[in-house]
Amino acid sequence: MNYTDEAFLVLFGVTFALYYAARGARQQVWILVIASLIFYAWESPPLLAVFCCSWLLTGALSYLAARAPSEKRARTLTGVGVVSNLALLAFFKYKFLFLAQATDAEQIRTVADWLIFAPLPIGISFYVFHAISLLVDSFRGDSTISGRSKRVYGHLADTLLYLVFFPQLIAGPIIKAKQFFPQVTYKAFSEVPFRSAFGILTVGFFFKRVVADNLSEQTYWIAFPYFLGRSSIDLLFLLVGYSAQIFADFAGYSLIAIGLAKLLGYTLPRNFDFPYLASSFSEFWRKWHISLSSWLRDYLYIPLGGNKTPGMRTYLNLMVVMFLGGLWHGAAWSFAIWGVWHGLALMAERPFATTRFMTAGGVCRVVRVLIVFSVVTVGWLFFKLQDAREAFMFLRSIFTTDVAGVSPSNVLIAIYVLPVFGYHLFSLYRERLNMPGREYVLAAMLFLTIANSGPVASFIYFQF
Amino acid sequence: MKKALSVCAVMFIAYAAFVWKFPEDRPRGQSQSQQNRIVLERFLAGESPVEIVFVGTSLTTKLLVERSQLRDCAYNLAIDGGSVLTGLRAIKLSERRPKTVMVETNFPNRPADEAILRSTSSRLLRYAPFLRTENVPVNRALSYAYRVLHGDRPPTERPLVEAALKEQQRWLAKTVAPQVLSARTAELVRLVTELEASGTQVVFYEMPVAPSLTHSAAFEQTRAQMKAAFAPNRFIKSMELTGDEPVATTDGVHLSALTAAAVLNRFPVRCDEAKQARYAI
Numbered sequence: 112m113n114y115t116d117e118a119f120l121v122l123f124g125v126t127f128a129l130y131y132a133a134r135g136a137r138q139q140v141w142i143l144v145i146a147s148l149i150f151y152a153w154e155s156p157p158l159l160a161v162f163c164c165s166w167l168l169t170g171a172l173s174y175l176a177a178r179a180p181s182e183k184r185a186r187t188l189t190g191v192g193v194v195s196n197l198a199l200l201a202f203f204k205y206k207f208l209f210l211a212q213a214t215d216a217e218q219i220r221t222v223a224d225w226l227i228f229a230p231l232p233i234g235i236s237f238y239v240f241h242a243i244s245l246l247v248d249s250f251r252g253d254s255t256i257s258g259r260s261k262r263v264y265g266h267l268a269d270t271l272l273y274l275v276f277f278p279q280l281i282a283g284p285i286i287k288a289k290q291f292f293p294q295v296t297y298k299a300f301s302e303v304p305f306r307s308a309f310g311i312l313t314v315g316f317f318f319k320r321v322v323a324d325n326l327s328e329q330t331y332w333i334a335f336p337y338f339l340g341r342s343s344i345d346l347l348f349l350l351v352g353y354s355a356q357i358f359a360d361f362a363g364y365s366l367i368a369i370g371l372a373k374l375l376g377y378t379l380p381r382n383f384d385f386p387y388l389a390s391s392f393s394e395f396w397r398k399w400h401i402s403l404s405s406w407l408r409d410y411l412y413i414p415l416g417g418n419k420t421p422g423m424r425t426y427l428n429l430m431v432v433m434f435l436g437g438l439w440h441g442a443a444w445s446f447a448i449w450g451v452w453h454g455l456a457l458m459a460e461r462p463f464a465t466t467r468f469m470t471a472g473g474v475c476r477v478v479r480v481l482i483v484f485s486v487v488t489v490g491w492l493f494f495k496l497q498d499a500r501e502a503f504m505f506l507r508s509i510f511t512t513d514v515a516g517v518s519p520s521n522v523l524i525a526i527y528v529l530p531v532f533g534y535h536l537f538s539l540y541r542e543r544l545n546m547p548g549r550e551y552v553l554a555a556m557l558f559l560t561i562a563n564s565g566p567v568a569s570f571i572y573f574q575f
Numbered sequence: 576m577k578k579a580l581s582v583c584a585v586m587f588i589a590y591a592a593f594v595w596k597f598p599e600d601r602p603r604g605q606s607q608s609q610q611n612r613i614v615l616e617r618f619l620a621g622e623s624p625v626e627i628v629f630v631g632t633s634l635t636t637k638l639l640v641e642r643s644q645l646r647d648c649a650y651n652l653a654i655d656g657g658s659v660l661t662g663l664r665a666i667k668l669s670e671r672r673p674k675t676v677m678v679e680t681n682f683p684n685r686p687a688d689e690a691i692l693r694s695t696s697s698r699l700l701r702y703a704p705f706l707r708t709e710n711v712p713v714n715r716a717l718s719y720a721y722r723v724l725h726g727d728r729p730p731t732e733r734p735l736v737e738a739a740l741k742e743q744q745r746w747l748a749k750t751v752a753p754q755v756l757s758a759r760t761a762e763l764v765r766l767v768t769e770l771e772a773s774g775t776q777v778v779f780y781e782m783p784v785a786p787s788l789t790h791s792a793a794f795e796q797t798r799a800q801m802k803a804a805f806a807p808n809r810f811i812k813s814m815e816l817t818g819d820e821p822v823a824t825t826d827g828v829h830l831s832a833l834t835a836a837a838v839l840n841r842f843p844v845r846c847d848e849a850k851q852a853r854y855a856i
Binding site: 305325336339514523550551553554555563566 | 576578579580581582583586587590605606607608609612705706711712713717736738739742825826
């Protein structure tokens with residue numbers, strides 16, 4: 112189910128009414144769990160089986176690890192949970208590096224066929240990361256988790272809600288267990304922050320339906336072999352258009368998720384902080400998909416030694432994290448190349464971090480922002496063209512194509528890219544924009560969301 | 576929040592009034608899929624000529640019927656990147672029956688697009704034109720800009736892209752899975768039979784393509800299948816539509832603007848004949 116489906120609106124409306132009619136926290140938890148399971152199983156109920164494996168394993172092992180008599184025992188239980196979840200992810204996601212997906216339902220006859228050919232379970236990359244967060248936080252003895260439920264059933268129910276909570280189930284934001292569990296309390300209707308949720312949802316739907324969905328119509332032509340018929344200027348417009356589209360799509364999704372969670376009394380972490388204003392690659396990763404980068408930092412980079420390791424080891428850590436972070440996005444080598452591309456950028460800037468150019472403001476900062484944006488935008492090509500050879504062919508075409516002229520569709524790309532850059536520039540002046548001005552901007556966004564939406568397209572990050 | 580909602584409502588009312596007062600004659604979409612929606616929405620809303628209707632794929636969309644002598648009686652219901660079945664299903668969904676339906680036979684293996692048919696056949700769109708694709712604010716601006724910048728000038732001639740031709744040669748060297756082609760043909764037969772039963776004449780035609788693709792495996796397979804399925808019907812061969820003229824395309828299968836205009840003139844249909852006949856309902 113998609114946030115932009117009519118069925119989702121009905122599900123959310125019914126859930127919202129029942130949720131605030133419930134009398135206690137436990138009832139509210141179960142209402143959310145049932146709604147989330149319907150949301151998840153809507154397209155493909157058998158995929159619930161994979162999810163339930165992860166849930167039962169994570170719930171039971173995290174409960175036992177938190178109460179283990181010795182640290183060695185707790186470490187073993189946590190290790191088993193982490194490895195099992197990663198094995199689940201590796202099998203269901205990365206088998207397609209070696210196998211073709213089933214194109215015909217008749218190919219799937221037995222459970223074994225299903226296991227081999229079944230499509231990627233939606234959201235598995237996200238709920239596996241949630242599961243690992245819960246296991247590790249339980250092992251570390253975080254009292255907000257281990258102290259919540261004395262009985263295993265209560266802990267399993269909380270775990271189920273944490274993993275399946277529908278606003279963040281399919282594509283995050285990834286919320287750490289220690290941030291989520293303390294929020295599982297009774298929520299009163301009188302405390303719903305309608306005003307801020309309305310603003311967040313309006314901006315989210317505007318980015319998704321108006322900007323990303325309309326840009327997806329234009330950036331479709333990045334596909335092979337269509338880009339071969341485009342001029343260099345067209346190809347550059349397409350690249351910048353895709354860069355804006357992926358931001359609008361994912362930031363829009365994240366804002367919708369945060370807004371919906373707010374209506375249910377939960378606070379999800381911020382996922383984007385005007386990333387295209389970043390003036391270094393390390394700053395970019397503090398502003399883009401924040402919940403993933405902070406997860407990778409806490410559960411991978413720091414355990415590897417982070418930047419406290421001597422000499423070249425820090426560089427190796429950076430590359431390992433970016434390579435795995437890239438591959439986490441999908442079972443295609445182009446994602447790994449994308450991760451390595453960012454890893455190289457992070458490594459390249461590190462020795463210059465304290466130089467005058469990297470610390471100065473003004474023109475130097477503007478130049479740095481443009482460099483970071485350009486490198487990041489080229490990187491997105493490996494997201495769009497998942498056959499790396501085609502991506503390299505696209506890059507070569509920018510410099511070698513014989514096609515001349517400028518496509519009129521560049522005007523459309525410019526129109527839809529404008530809100531993305533306007534949004535980033537707005538961040539510089541947001542304190543000066545008074546409240547009545549904001550209301551008019553929200554009204555215009557709402558009007559355009561209804562009147563100028565693009566064709567409904569799936570969220571880009573749903574494929575991960 | 577209340578203020579934003581109120582301002583939004585006012586904007587909506589003002590925009591609906593604008594659309595009602597100033598309808599767009601030559602709407603343009605921002606993309607292929609939006610152009611398809613506009614084509615279908617106009618036909619289903621009963622705002623297009625209906626005597627002669629062309630149904631086909633992107634090959635037929637190159638026939639600019641609205642710029643030809645057929646503009647008063649014919650409508651191009653071809654779907655860019657889509658299927659001939661989508662156009663035929665749209666005719667079935669509408670309450671109007673054309674005198675003649677011209678059916679392209681080049682790619683009968685594609686399925687009908689259920690989603691676009693469902694969304695464009697909503698009755699709401701018939702009675703609330705401001706919700707139609709052609710009235711999306713950016714599309715209105717685009718239509719206006721195009722009219723100001725281009726006027727009635729014919730579309731510019733684009734050269735052949737050799738790499739695209741090679742890609743088409745590679746694709747068309749492969750035949751379509753026989754069961755897929757049979758299933759689509761069966762649906763085509765059913766829809767054509769229904770149309771003929773209601774008094775519509777159905778004529779099949781093959782759009783001309785680059786000479787190097789005319790005898791490709793995929794087209795030979797399609798030709799044999801169509802002839803077996805519709806033996807007694809009228810078929811217009813691609814050669815009849817090109818005469819002795821060379822066929823210029825942009826990628827091997829899509830005609831260039833000048834060739835497309837010449838091809839359209841060779842179709843054996845005329846408005847005066849079509850208009851004399853009564854609609855078969």
